[in-house]
Amino acid sequence: MEERQVELCRVEDALSILVGKWKPIILLHLLHEGTHRFNELKRKLPGITQKMLTKQLRELEAEDIVERTVFPQVPPKVEYSISEYGQTLEPILEAMHEWGTNHTLRKRQIEQNKDEQ
Amino acid sequence: MEERQVELCRVEDALSILVGKWKPIILLHLLHEGTHRFNELKRKLPGITQKMLTKQLRELEAEDIVERTVFPQVPPKVEYSISEYGQTLEPILEAMHEWGTNHTLRKRQIEQNKDEQ
DNA sequence: CGGTATCCTAGTGGATACTG
DNA sequence: CAGTATCCACTAGGATACCG
Numbered sequence: 001m002e003e004r005q006v007e008l009c010r011v012e013d014a015l016s017i018l019v020g021k022w023k024p025i026i027l028l029h030l031l032h033e034g035t036h037r038f039n040e041l042k043r044k045l046p047g048i049t050q051k052m053l054t055k056q057l058r059e060l061e062a063e064d065i066v067e068r069t070v071f072p073q074v075p076p077k078v079e080y081s082i083s084e085y086g087q088t089l090e091p092i093l094e095a096m097h098e099w100g101t102n103h104t105l106r107k108r109q110i111e112q113n114k115d116e117q
Numbered sequence: 118m119e120e121r122q123v124e125l126c127r128v129e130d131a132l133s134i135l136v137g138k139w140k141p142i143i144l145l146h147l148l149h150e151g152t153h154r155f156n157e158l159k160r161k162l163p164g165i166t167q168k169m170l171t172k173q174l175r176e177l178e179a180e181d182i183v184e185r186t187v188f189p190q191v192p193p194k195v196e197y198s199i200s201e202y203g204q205t206l207e208p209i210l211e212a213m214h215e216w217g218t219n220h221t222l223r224k225r226q227i228e229q230n231k232d233e234q
Numbered sequence: 235c236g237g238t239a240t241c242c243t244a245g246t247g248g249a250t251a252c253t254g
Numbered sequence: 255c256a257g258t259a260t261c262c263a264c265t266a267g268g269a270t271a272c273c274g
Contacts, residue, residue, distance in 0.1 A: 010217030011141040011210060019136055021267070024128040038236050049268065054237065075235045076274085085223075092216055093128060095209045100127030102205070138247070155256050166248065171257065192255045193254085 014092060017063050022048055022056045027082065028093060030066065035081040065089065131209060134180050139165055139173045144199065145210060147183065152198040182206065 018024055022045060029044055030036060036044075042053055057080060060066035065086035071077040135141055139162060146161055147153060153161075159170055174197060177183035182203035188194040 009142060010221060011213045013217035013220045014213035015135060015141060024132060025126060078236060092212045095212045096128045096131035099209055100130035103130045104127060195256060
């Protein structure tokens with residue numbers, strides 16, 4: 001029984017890594033479009049500040065989800081990519097993406113039904 | 118291209134519903150063990166306060182994930198269960214649970230390797 | 235180019251006490 | 255039993271400015 005309790009909590013591990021306003025979308029970009037430079041990623045995330053992008057990437061790096069490669073040159077060049085371990089998150093991300101898409105459709109339908117009445 | 122951008126963001130819908138310190142574990146209890154009364158659920162969530170349990174349940178109810186049934190009697194009786202729509206979250210929850218379990222194992226192995234050196 | 239540093243605000247979550 | 259009502263600490267996230 002207690003074992004069950006402990007088991008249930010494991011969900012939070014995945015959640016804690018994925019939570020963050022920009023983390024899921026960062027991961028999807030890296031998964032689907034491969035390695036990015038810092039500013040390249042920034043351009044794909046309209047509205048994000050440098051500070052936030054740095055912070056989210058650092059946290060993902062600390063969890064071994066994202067790999068950071070620094071090229072020692074001037075001007076600086078830093079590349080980010082999904083780690084092998086990070087790729088194991090894909091099923092979760094895809095499941096969330098699919099659910100989210102249906103969720104949006106559902107909301108629209110509910111809106112429409114409201115309008116028709 | 119822009120369509121792609123919009124698509125990517127759908128992940129956040131799922132995330133926003135699942136995020137909350139107690140939500141995933143509440144949902145798993147309701148999914149696996151069925152309908153619960155308020156205090157029954159509270160007993161299964163060591164450490165949660167009444168306020169937090171109420172808040173999380175209300176938020177899940179607002180999103181149509183959880184159903185709340187009030188029995189008009191004294192003393193009060195309120196039952197919570199997963200809605201039909203809430204059940205569609207199961208694949209995500211299971212994917213997160215599985216990942217989290219492997220994640221814990223992986224961490225332990227890394228710890229062991231550290232100790233052995 | 236790829237960051238830090240500083241300051242700020244809103245919201246999340248907890249402790250505690252009270253209630254129909 | 256199943257909640258509210260307060261008050262409070264902490265953090266996430268944003269705006270802005272500066273740096274090697």
